[in-house]
Amino acid sequence: MGNCLAETDEDRARLSLEAKRNKQLDKELQLEEKAGRLVHKLLLLGAGESGKSTFFKQLVRIHDKGYDVNSRRAFERSIYKNIINSVYFLFKAVDTYGYTLDSKTVGLRDFFEETAPVDEEANWLIDDKMGDAIKAIWTDPAVQTAFKNRDDKATMFYLFDGAEYFFNKIDEVKADKYIPDEEDIVRCRIRTSGIIEKSFEIKGNHFRIFDVGGQRAERRKWIHCFQNVTAVMFIASLSCYNQSLFEDASSNRMTEAILLFEDISNSHWFAETAIILFLNKHDIFQQKIKSIPITECPSLAHFEGEGYEKSLAFIQMVFETSCQSPSQCVYTHVTTATNKQNVESIFESVQDIVIRKSMAEAGLLVNA
Ligand SMILES: Nc1nc2c(ncn2[C@@H]2O[C@H](COP(=O)(O)OP(=O)(O)OP(=O)(O)O)[C@@H](O)[C@H]2O)c(=O)[nH]1
Ligand SMILES: [Mg+2]
The missing domain is CATH 3.40.50.300 (P-loop containing nucleotide triphosphate hydrolases)
Incomplete structure (x- = not known):
């Protein structure tokens, strides 16, 4: 073998x-x-x-x-983690390939990096404030350019396949009452x-x-x-x-x-x-x-x-x-x-x- x-x-x-x-x-x-x-x-x-x-x-x-509701809830933390990690990957690409963030996004980036966890055991959470920051970061033209160019040889970087799906539903995800639905579960990435x-x-x-x-x-x-x-x-x-x-x-x-x-x-x-x-x-x-x-x-x-x-x-x-x-x-x-x-x-x-x-x-x- x-x-x-x-x-x-x-x-x-x-x-x-x-x-x-x-x-x-x-x-x-x-x-x-x-x-x-x-x-x-x-x-x-x-x-x-x-x-x-x-x-x-x-x-x-x-x-x-x-x-059921309980098993869907169990995916919540992994979904937050998927999204937060994707933001980190996007910022890394912005830095590596020299894209320029909007001045407003620079401030949001500081807030994001001070607040969002990086280590595995952290309490991964996207609350209302963090959700709004991620939404604004995602729509920044430099971030969008990095995302669109992610498969080009010269500007390539890794981003998990469900990233765009979750960024587009960040308003739902950041809500207090958010419970992942079955579609979210299928899009969520947890390494087996x-x-x-x-x-x-x-x-x-x-x-x-x-x-x-x-x-x-x-x-x-x-x-x-x-x-x-x-x-x-x-x-x-x-x-x-x-x-x-x-x-x-x-x-x-x-x-x-x-x-x-x-x-x-x-x-x-x-x-x-x-x-x-x-x-x-x-x-x-x-x-x-x-x-x-x-x-x-x-x-x-x-x-x-x-x-x-x-x-x-x-x-x-x-x-x-x-x-x-x-x-x-x-x-x-x-x-x-x-x-x-x-x-x-x-x-x-x-x-x-x-x-x-x-x-x-x-x-x-x-x-x-
Ligand atoms: N767009 C799209 N995404 C997919 C498809 N199949 C899987 N994915 C996504 O790809 C990511 C990885 O899928 P997994 O099912 O976790 O991959 P895996 O083979 O189990 O990976 P390991 O457990 O590491 O071996 C998840 O975010 C899925 O939602 C597909 O056909 N289309
Ligand atoms: Mg697997």
């Missing part, structure tokens, strides 16, 4: 706890199967920030109970650490779905849920072809995703497993491709075409041909995980693939 699963000593204790927990989960799975209940185990895999948890959250909305698992019953079929952390340091934990997997849902961001990794600025995100997909799809662990590839963040890709060619990604530098359709087809071809296992067939979908209807219809096809595969394995279907 290459180095994506290499273990280090530092968190061995945590890993062994997780291994125990996953052994327990596998035991439960076997018991359920013994009791005559066929459980389809599905893994969401992929590099960091590709949209695995977003997909998982949509499944909770669509096929579980959704998010470890393995999160949930059971779903859909039309009488039982699914157990695992969401994992995708950043490099997280991947060594994946192996603990690799046994008896019915399908891998590999999520790759389409829009990351011009971005570098959060955890390593010298590596291109799409190159990383292609190499990871190659590792996973050719792995002996998944020789009997359906591999479903989601080319995600289609909404962002559609916009970005108008001005930035996919050749920005070193692994796609040999592409000679241009335009949306050819670029998309090329990315799909590169991913699919990296799976060389003769017994394996990759089922590809182009997705926008923030769109509930899109996830709902795509997951219909996933169920179809999974159920047909299970029937074929049980000898009930000739062509899976």
